[in-house]
Amino acid sequence: MTLPFAMIAVVTLSSAVAAMSLRNLVHCALCLVGTFGGLAALFLQLDAQFAGLAQVLVYVGAVAILIVFAILLTRGAEPAQQPIVAGSWFIGVAVAALTFGSLVVTVITSSAITSPAGPKPDVAADVTVKNIGARLMTDYVLPLEVVALLLTAALIGAVIIAMPNEAPDSKLKAESSKLKKSTNF
Amino acid sequence: MLDLCDQIFVLLKHWMLGWPIWPESVKPLVSILLSIVPIMLVFAGLFAIMTVLERKGLGRIQNRYGPNRVGPYGFLQFAADGIKALTKEDVVPRAADKVIHFLAPLVLIVPVFLAYSVLPFGRNMVPMDIDAGVLFFFAVGAATELAVFMAGWSSRNKYSLLGAMRAIAQMVSYEVPLIVSTITVVMMVGSLSTVKIVEAQADYSGQWPQWHLFTPWGFAGFVLFLIAAMAESNRSPFDLPEGESEIVAGYFLEYSGFKFALFFLAEYLGMFAVSGMAVTLFLGGWTAPLAFLSWLPSWLWFFAKLMALIFLFIWARGTVPRMRMDQLMNFAWKFMLPMALINILAAGLWHFLPAGMGRWMACSAVIGIPYILLGRGLVGGKQFAKRTYRFAE
Numbered sequence: 001m002t003l004p005f006a007m008i009a010v011v012t013l014s015s016a017v018a019a020m021s022l023r024n025l026v027h028c029a030l031c032l033v034g035t036f037g038g039l040a041a042l043f044l045q046l047d048a049q050f051a052g053l054a055q056v057l058v059y060v061g062a063v064a065i066l067i068v069f070a071i072l073l074t075r076g077a078e079p080a081q082q083p084i085v086a087g088s089w090f091i092g093v094a095v096a097a098l099t100f101g102s103l104v105v106t107v108i109t110s111s112a113i114t115s116p117a118g119p120k121p122d123v124a125a126d127v128t129v130k131n132i133g134a135r136l137m138t139d140y141v142l143p144l145e146v147v148a149l150l151l152t153a154a155l156i157g158a159v160i161i162a163m164p165n166e167a168p169d170s171k172l173k174a175e176s177s178k179l180k181k182s183t184n185f
Numbered sequence: 186m187l188d189l190c191d192q193i194f195v196l197l198k199h200w201m202l203g204w205p206i207w208p209e210s211v212k213p214l215v216s217i218l219l220s221i222v223p224i225m226l227v228f229a230g231l232f233a234i235m236t237v238l239e240r241k242g243l244g245r246i247q248n249r250y251g252p253n254r255v256g257p258y259g260f261l262q263f264a265a266d267g268i269k270a271l272t273k274e275d276v277v278p279r280a281a282d283k284v285i286h287f288l289a290p291l292v293l294i295v296p297v298f299l300a301y302s303v304l305p306f307g308r309n310m311v312p313m314d315i316d317a318g319v320l321f322f323f324a325v326g327a328a329t330e331l332a333v334f335m336a337g338w339s340s341r342n343k344y345s346l347l348g349a350m351r352a353i354a355q356m357v358s359y360e361v362p363l364i365v366s367t368i369t370v371v372m373m374v375g376s377l378s379t380v381k382i383v384e385a386q387a388d389y390s391g392q393w394p395q396w397h398l399f400t401p402w403g404f405a406g407f408v409l410f411l412i413a414a415m416a417e418s419n420r421s422p423f424d425l426p427e428g429e430s431e432i433v434a435g436y437f438l439e440y441s442g443f444k445f446a447l448f449f450l451a452e453y454l455g456m457f458a459v460s461g462m463a464v465t466l467f468l469g470g471w472t473a474p475l476a477f478l479s480w481l482p483s484w485l486w487f488f489a490k491l492m493a494l495i496f497l498f499i500w501a502r503g504t505v506p507r508m509r510m511d512q513l514m515n516f517a518w519k520f521m522l523p524m525a526l527i528n529i530l531a532a533g534l535w536h537f538l539p540a541g542m543g544r545w546m547a548c549s550a551v552i553g554i555p556y557i558l559l560g561r562g563l564v565g566g567k568q569f570a571k572r573t574y575r576f577a578e
Contacts, residue, residue, distance in 0.1 A: 027285075030285065030335065049317045053320045056324040060331065062357070064331055065353055068338075129316055129317045
């Protein structure tokens with residue numbers, strides 16, 4: 001464990017804990033951004049430039065703004081009067097433990113760790129942005145297109161929900177034309 | 186001699202790094218500092234000069250003198266402004282969220298400075314040549330939106346919050362055409378590295394440079410990029426977030442003293458950074474505009490182009506009136522975004538068609554026809570005529 005890794009880990013974990021335990025929702029959201037930033041730093045420290053920078057661009061730039069907007073538009077930002085720990089906390093802990101366990105099992109049994117010791121191939125040199133793009137456009141083009149279709153559908157759905165049902169200014173126009181007639185002596 | 190002049194800053198850094206006073210272990214750190222400190226000094230200095238030049242230029246456009254009291258021709262005005270900002274009382278509203286109110290200017294200024302780390306200022310003069318340079322630039326740029334929100338929300342002021350909401354809506358909307366118009370360059374160069382993008386434009390055909398600006402897709406991309414950059418840096422005509430006549434000063438209304446100066450600094454540094462990116466992407470970075478001028482130092486050309494773009498920003502501020510919120514959003518989503526997407530198509534055509542006049546005609550048609558149709562469609566059959574005034578004539 002190197003010093004940069006330790007520093008990043010402490011920042012990431014402490015801001016994650018703060019995001020769960022602070023009372024003010026906006027503070028929680030901002031702490032969550034700290035966690036996102038820490039994760040991006042971890043990616044960058046592992047020489048995964050694309051993953052790290054995409055993490056910043058998508059999560060810090062877009063998802064965080066979305067969360068903050070959702071908080072402000074749906075409820076007051078004043079701290080709620082209920083206890084911080086919800087009654088069903090054990091379910092959450094169980095789900096978290098399950099996820100963590102499955103991740104640990106996957107990582108330990110992956111070929112990168114179980115393969116015999118010796119000169120490991122230089123993975124970082126292979127994961128350039130160019131290679132990622134080439135693979136996305138050849139081997140993984142179908143998943144990419146499916147995700148694109150899903151996102152487009154979500155976007156159109158959001159626009160349709162946000163659209164007013166009737167023509168918004170028909171009433172207004174009628175009013176204003178009435179007004180005009182009455183003043184037009 | 187000329188070569189020495191071109192590489193003088195690189196050689197200076199190597200010479201200072203060679204001093205025997207540094208132990209071997211701190212040398213990387215010293216090298217980083219020797220890259221960072223000049224950038225901070227040069228661009229902070231440029232900010233100081235630019236505030237005066239902008240006020241002078243605006244004054245000239247509006248037929249008045251501008252600042253002319255401090256120093257020769259008023260050019261020391263920035264020093265007076267700086268001292269004023271430093272000595273003013275730092276007022277924090279009683280209801281404000283103190284911690285976030287304090288953090289917001291810092292969170293804003295750090296990504297703005299980080300953006301400079303991938304710009305090539307001259308030959309061999311890039312602080313950090315990484316594989317995903319352009320992506321890095323936009324990633325750190327996206328982090329500034331959060332700082333704007335923090336400033337607006339923590340002030341507990343309706344105008345601040347409104348300004349922050351406007352700013353975020355505007356920045357999110359214009360970030361899309363900004364990045365999409367960049368994609369054409371990345372497509373044609375085949376790399377996200379800023380150094381490679383400049384090298385791809387370094388050749389000359391005769392005396393004429395092969396900048397991306399001098400192709401149909403490059404020209405359209407440059408115009409789209411510049412408009413989106415103006416909106417991203419909240420400059421007039423896109424300065425709704427701080428519209429004085431409506432919401433006083435927007436998201437930094439409740440800031441005073443040096444924190445206010447930091448917001449001001451961040452706005453200008455963001456403008457310089459995005460102009461530098463436009464120079465790198467479309468105007469050939471540090472290459473000379475004509476082949477026989479290549480003997481001048483490369484960094485001189487970069488800064489000359491940067492100043493020209495900044496002049497364009499000031500000119501636009503002095504002449505174009507502020508837009509309305511609905512105009513702003515319609516313009517981003519109904520005009521800029523379709524044009525940027527069509528521009529990608531034109532760039533693809535340019536890549537696959539054989540070189541010659543036919544390619545020029547085809548690509549110009551692909552960009553020009555949608556431009557005219559979109560423009561006509563958005564106007565919606567309205568008739569424009571000279572406005573007649575009843576009482577003000």
